Amino acid sequence: MHTQYDVIVVGAGNGGLACAATTAKAGLKTLLLEKHNLPGGCASSFVRGRFEFEPSLHELCMVGDEEKPDLVYNIFKELGAEVNWCYERNLFRAICKGPGGYDVTLKAGKQQFIESFEQYCPGSREKLENLFKLQQTDNEAIEYIYKMKGKPNALVMAFKYGDFMRMASHSVKEVLEELGFDEKAVNILSTYWGYLGVPADELSAFHYFNMMTTYINDGAAMPKDRSHELSLALVKVIEDHGSSVWYNAEVTQFLYDEEGKAIGVEINHRQKLYAKEIVSNIMPNRVANLSKEQYVPERTRKLMNARKFGISTFTVYLGLDCTREQLGFDDYTVFISEDPDSRRQYDTKGMYIVNCLNKVIEDSSPEGTCTLFITALLEDSDLPEDLDEYNYEKYKTDMAEKYIVDAEKVLGLKIREHIEEIEIATPVTMARYLGTPAGTIYGYRLSDWDNLMARTAAEQADITVPNLNYVGGHYIRGDGYNVAYYTGNLIGGRLVTKYSDLLSAKKEQEVE
Amino acid sequence: MSAIKHLNKMKFTKTGPRREAIIKKASDKMTPESSFYKSNRIAQALHPAYQDLVISKMVMEDEVTCSYYLEPDKEAGCEKMAYFQAGQYLCVELTIDGHHFNRPYSISSSPRQAKEEGFYRLSIALMKGFIAPDYIRENWKVGTKVRVSAPLGNFTYNRLRDGKKILALIGGNGVTPFVSMAHAIADGDIDADMLMLYGNKDLKSALFRKELQQLAEGCERLKIIDVLEDEEIEGGEHGLITTQLIKKYRTDKDTSLFVCGPQAMYDYLNKELPKLKIPQKYLRLEIYGQLNEPFRLKEYPKGQKDKVYTLKVRQGEVTYEIRCPAGTSLVNAIEQSGIRIPVHCRSGYCGFCHSRLISGEIFTPGFLEHRRAADHTYGYIHPCCSFPLSDLEIEIPLYKN
Numbered sequence: 001m002h003t004q005y006d007v008i009v010v011g012a013g014n015g016g017l018a019c020a021a022t023t024a025k026a027g028l029k030t031l032l033l034e035k036h037n038l039p040g041g042c043a044s045s046f047v048r049g050r051f052e053f054e055p056s057l058h059e060l061c062m063v064g065d066e067e068k069p070d071l072v073y074n075i076f077k078e079l080g081a082e083v084n085w086c087y088e089r090n091l092f093r094a095i096c097k098g099p100g101g102y103d104v105t106l107k108a109g110k111q112q113f114i115e116s117f118e119q120y121c122p123g124s125r126e127k128l129e130n131l132f133k134l135q136q137t138d139n140e141a142i143e144y145i146y147k148m149k150g151k152p153n154a155l156v157m158a159f160k161y162g163d164f165m166r167m168a169s170h171s172v173k174e175v176l177e178e179l180g181f182d183e184k185a186v187n188i189l190s191t192y193w194g195y196l197g198v199p200a201d202e203l204s205a206f207h208y209f210n211m212m213t214t215y216i217n218d219g220a221a222m223p224k225d226r227s228h229e230l231s232l233a234l235v236k237v238i239e240d241h242g243s244s245v246w247y248n249a250e251v252t253q254f255l256y257d258e259e260g261k262a263i264g265v266e267i268n269h270r271q272k273l274y275a276k277e278i279v280s281n282i283m284p285n286r287v288a289n290l291s292k293e294q295y296v297p298e299r300t301r302k303l304m305n306a307r308k309f310g311i312s313t314f315t316v317y318l319g320l321d322c323t324r325e326q327l328g329f330d331d332y333t334v335f336i337s338e339d340p341d342s343r344r345q346y347d348t349k350g351m352y353i354v355n356c357l358n359k360v361i362e363d364s365s366p367e368g369t370c371t372l373f374i375t376a377l378l379e380d381s382d383l384p385e386d387l388d389e390y391n392y393e394k395y396k397t398d399m400a401e402k403y404i405v406d407a408e409k410v411l412g413l414k415i416r417e418h419i420e421e422i423e424i425a426t427p428v429t430m431a432r433y434l435g436t437p438a439g440t441i442y443g444y445r446l447s448d449w450d451n452l453m454a455r456t457a458a459e460q461a462d463i464t465v466p467n468l469n470y471v472g473g474h475y476i477r478g479d480g481y482n483v484a485y486y487t488g489n490l491i492g493g494r495l496v497t498k499y500s501d502l503l504s505a506k507k508e509q510e511v512e
Numbered sequence: 513m514s515a516i517k518h519l520n521k522m523k524f525t526k527t528g529p530r531r532e533a534i535i536k537k538a539s540d541k542m543t544p545e546s547s548f549y550k551s552n553r554i555a556q557a558l559h560p561a562y563q564d565l566v567i568s569k570m571v572m573e574d575e576v577t578c579s580y581y582l583e584p585d586k587e588a589g590c591e592k593m594a595y596f597q598a599g600q601y602l603c604v605e606l607t608i609d610g611h612h613f614n615r616p617y618s619i620s621s622s623p624r625q626a627k628e629e630g631f632y633r634l635s636i637a638l639m640k641g642f643i644a645p646d647y648i649r650e651n652w653k654v655g656t657k658v659r660v661s662a663p664l665g666n667f668t669y670n671r672l673r674d675g676k677k678i679l680a681l682i683g684g685n686g687v688t689p690f691v692s693m694a695h696a697i698a699d700g701d702i703d704a705d706m707l708m709l710y711g712n713k714d715l716k717s718a719l720f721r722k723e724l725q726q727l728a729e730g731c732e733r734l735k736i737i738d739v740l741e742d743e744e745i746e747g748g749e750h751g752l753i754t755t756q757l758i759k760k761y762r763t764d765k766d767t768s769l770f771v772c773g774p775q776a777m778y779d780y781l782n783k784e785l786p787k788l789k790i791p792q793k794y795l796r797l798e799i800y801g802q803l804n805e806p807f808r809l810k811e812y813p814k815g816q817k818d819k820v821y822t823l824k825v826r827q828g829e830v831t832y833e834i835r836c837p838a839g840t841s842l843v844n845a846i847e848q849s850g851i852r853i854p855v856h857c858r859s860g861y862c863g864f865c866h867s868r869l870i871s872g873e874i875f876t877p878g879f880l881e882h883r884r885a886a887d888h889t890y891g892y893i894h895p896c897c898s899f900p901l902s903d904l905e906i907e908i909p910l911y912k913n
Contacts, residue, residue, distance in 0.1 A: 037863070045884050045885075045886070047861075047884060050792070052885055133515070134515065158522075163521075165524035166514070166520070166524070169520075169523040170516075170519050174519060175516055178516040225886040226886065229886035232889070232890040235890070236890055246828055247866075248854055249910050267910075268910065271828075296542065296543075298540050301539075301540045301542060302538040302540050303535050303538070304543045305539045305540070305541065312551070321791055383551065387550065389554050390595055392554055397670070400672060404672070420673070422670055422672055426551070428555045430551070432555035438549040439549070439552065439555070449530055449531050449534050453527060454528065458531060
C-alpha cells in the first residue's frame with residue numbers, strides 16, 4: 001500500500017472546500033472527493049428556465065468588508081478566493097400575526113438597531129446597551145481562552161469573565177429576561193433562532209448573540225452569483241495549487257489499518273485511495289455506516305446515539321414574471337409567524353421566512369422578473385405518516401400552496417399569477433442531494449447539553465479515530481456557512497501545522 | 513456590576529460533566545443506516561442512482577417505432593421501479609462495441625402503470641443509420657437486461673405554475689411524453705384540460721393515434737386536433753403547426769403551451785413564438801436533444817466547419833487525448849472514443865456533465881445556454897452542447913455506476 005495523497009477530504013460542502021483549499025494552498029497534496037456532480041453541498045445553485053436559484057443561503061454573517069473584515073472575509077482573502085460580495089444593511093422584518101403579535105423592521109448598525117428597536121419596544125435602550133456590553137465581554141473571554149490554548153485559569157475565568165460563563169451556560173431567553181426585557185422584546189430579539197434550529201429557551205445565549213451581533217455590526221452578505229460562486233472560488237484555489245477535486249466520486253467505504261487508524265477510502269465500490277490524513281465533511285453517522293463495525297469506537301457510537309439531528313427545511317423557490325417593485329415587496333428577509341414564542345414556533349413549525357434576493361442583488365434574475373424564496377423549518381419526523389413516493393409530489397405541492405397563499409395574505413402580494421418557475425424542496429430533497437440522515441441540513445441539534453461551548457471543550461475527547469478529522473456544520477461550531485468555513489479552515493490549518501516538517505522538506509526539494 | 517448577576521455562573525463548570533454523563537448513558541449500538549429515515553427512503557425510491565430493468569414485451573407501433581415494456585429485473589436486485597411524473601424521460605445505457613453511450617427517451621406509459629402494473633414503456637423510433645436505434649433494433653429482445661437512469665426532466669405539469677389548460681404542440685415522434693400526460697389526465701393524476709395539436713405527414717403515420725383517441729373518448733378533458741401536412745380530414749387542420757394555429761386554439765389566456773417535436777419545430781417556434789407575446793410562464797419546451805450540426809446555426813463562427821481538434825480529457829487520475837471534429841459535441845467525441853462520461857439530457861439543461869474547461873475555446877449556441885452565472889466566471893462548461901473552436905483541455909466528472 002502506498003500513500004498517494006497527504007490529505008483526502010470527503011465531501012465538498014463548505015467545510016470540505018475550506019479545508020481542502022487550506023491544505024492545498026499550504027502545499028499538502030490534497031484530494032477532495034464529492035459524490036455529487038457539483039461542489040458546495042448546500043452552497044450551490046440550480047437553473048429552471050431563465051432563473052438561477054439560490055438553494056440555501058439566506059444571509060451570511062461574519063463577513064464584513066475590506067475596511068472591517070470579519071471571519072469569512074478573512075478566510076476567503078487568505079486563501080485567495082475572490083468573491084463578489086453584496087450586502088444587506090436592513091436586519092429583518094418580523095411579522096407575528098397572532099395574539100401578542102407585531103410587525104417590526106430592524107436595521108443593522110448598532111445605533112440604527114437600537115433606534116429602530118426603541119420604536120417598537122420603548123425603554124429598551126439601556127438593556128440593549130447592556131446586551132452589547134455582554135457580547136463584548138464574551139469576545140474578550142474567547143480571546144483569553146484561545147490565548148491559553150483552551151486551558152484557561154479557572155480563577156481568572158470566575159473573577160474576570162463571570163458574565164461569559166453565565167452567557168455560555170444559559171439560554172437566550174434566560175439572559176434576555178434577566179436583562180429586563182419584556183415578553184414582546186424577548187420574542188423579537190429571538191427572531192433569528194431558526195438559523196440555529198433551537199428555540200430561545202434552549203439555545204445558548206453566547207452562541208446566539210455572537211451570531212446576532214455580527215448581523216447587527218456587519219449586516220449580512222451574499223455572493224453576487226449565488227452560493228455556486230463561493231464554491232467555485234474555493235475549488236479554484238484547490239486546483240490552482242496542484243490539488244484535485246473529483247466529482248461523482250462517492251465514498252463507499254472508509255479504510256483503516258489494524259490499529260484502527262484511518263488510512264484511506266474506497267470510492268464508487270472500485271477504487272481505493274490512501275492518504276496520511278482523512279477529513280470528513282460528511283456526518284459521523286454516515287462515516288459509521290461506511291466503516292466496518294470494529295472501527296467505530298464506543299465513544300463515537302454513544303455520542304451519535306445521545307445526539308439528535310438538527311432541523312431540515314421545506315423550501316419553495318419561485319421565479320416570478322414581474323419585478324420586485326411590481327410585486328410590491330420591499331424587504332429582503334421577512335420572518336412570519338402566528339405565535340410569537342419561539343418554543344411554540346418550533347413545536348408547531350409555525351414560522352417561515354420569505355426572501356427576495358432582488359432586494360440585495362437587483363439583477364439576480366432576468367430583467368422584468370424577480371425571485372422569492374420561502375423557507376419553513378421541517379423535520380423528517382414531521383412528514384405525514386402515510387407519505388410515500390406516490391403521494392409525495394402532491395404533498396409538497398399542496399404544502400407549497402399553503403405557504404404561498406399565506407404569504408400573499410400576510411404581505412398583501414399577488415404571487416400566484418406570476419409564477420413562471422417553481423421548485424419545491426423538502427427533507428427528502430436534502431436527503432437526496434446532501435445524503436444526510438433524515439435530510440438534516442444542520443448536522444446535530446445544538447441541544448442545551450451539546451451546544452457550541454460544550455462541543456468545543458470536548459473536542460479532543462470526541463475525536464476517537466487517529467487521522468480521521470471532521471469539518472462542517474455537524475462539527476464543534478454547529479451549523480451555518482460561516483462556521484462550516486471556519487471549521488474547515490481550522491482543521492486544515494491544524495494539518496498544515498502537523499505536517500510542517502513535510503512541507504519544509506517539499507519546499508527544499510523544490511529549491512533543489 | 514453584572515447586568516445578569518442572578519444567573520449562576522458556576523453552571524458553566526457543569527457543562528462538561530453534564531455532557532459526559534449524557535454520552536455515558538447513551539446506547540453503544542451502531543448507528544442505523546440512512547434508510548431508517550423516511551426522507552432517505554423516499555429520496556432513494558424516487559431517485560435511485562440507476563435501475564436494472566428487463567424487457568418484458570415488445571410492440572411495433574408503426575413501421576419504425578417499437579415500444580419496449582420494461583419491468584424491474586429482480587435477478588439484478590431491482591425490486592421496484594421509481595415512480596415518475598408524466599412527461600419525464602429515462603436515460604438508457606448502451607454498450608456498443610465496448611463503447612458506452614446513453615440516450616434519453618421519454619416514458620410513453622403512465623405513472624399509474626408504473627405504480628400499479630410495474631412497467632415503463634419506451635417507444636423508440638428505430639431509424640436506420642443511427643448508432644443507438646441500429647443497436648437497439650438488433651439487440652433488444654424480450655428478456656434483454658437494460659440499465660436506465662432514474663426518471664428525469666422538468667417537462668411536467670405543475671398546477672401552481674401552469675395554466676388550467678394545456679395546449680400541446682406535438683411534432684410526430686414527440687408525442688411520447690404527451691401519451692403519458694394524456695393517461696395521467698384520464699387517470700385523474702393531472703388536474704388540467706389538454707388540447708393536442710398533433711402534427712404529422714398523414715393520419716396513418718400518427719403514432720399512438722388510436723391510444724390517444726381511446727383516451728379522449730373516455731375523458732372529456734382531452735381533445736385531439738390532427739394537423740396533417742399531406743392530408744385533409746374533417747375536424748383536422750391542413751399544413752404545419754404555425755403561430756396562426758396556436759392563436760386559433762389558444763382561446764383562454766390561462767393556457768400553457770407544452771411543446772415536443774423535432775428540432776426544426778423548435779427552431780421555428782424559437783423564432784416565431786415571441787411574436788405572439790405569450791408570457792414566458794405559459795411556454796414549456798421539452799429539451800432540445802443532441803445538437804449535431806452546429807454549422808447550420810447563424811451564430812456559429814465562420815471557417816470552423818472542417819477543422820478537427822485535439823481534446824485532452826482529464827478524469828480522476830487519468831488523462832486521455834482524443835480527436836474532436838468541430839461539428840461534434842464534446843460528449844459525443846468522448847463517448848465515441850470509449851471514455852465513460854456522465855451525461856443525461858444532452859441539451860445543455862440538466863448540468864449532469866458539468867465540466868471544467870482548463871484551456872481552449874468552445875462554442876455553445878445561445879438557446880442551449882443554461883449554465884450557472886459563476887460557471888462563466890470560473891470556466892465551466894456543459895460538454896453535451898459544447899463544440900471545440902480550438903484544441904482543448906477539459907476535466908470531466910468520474911463515471912459512477
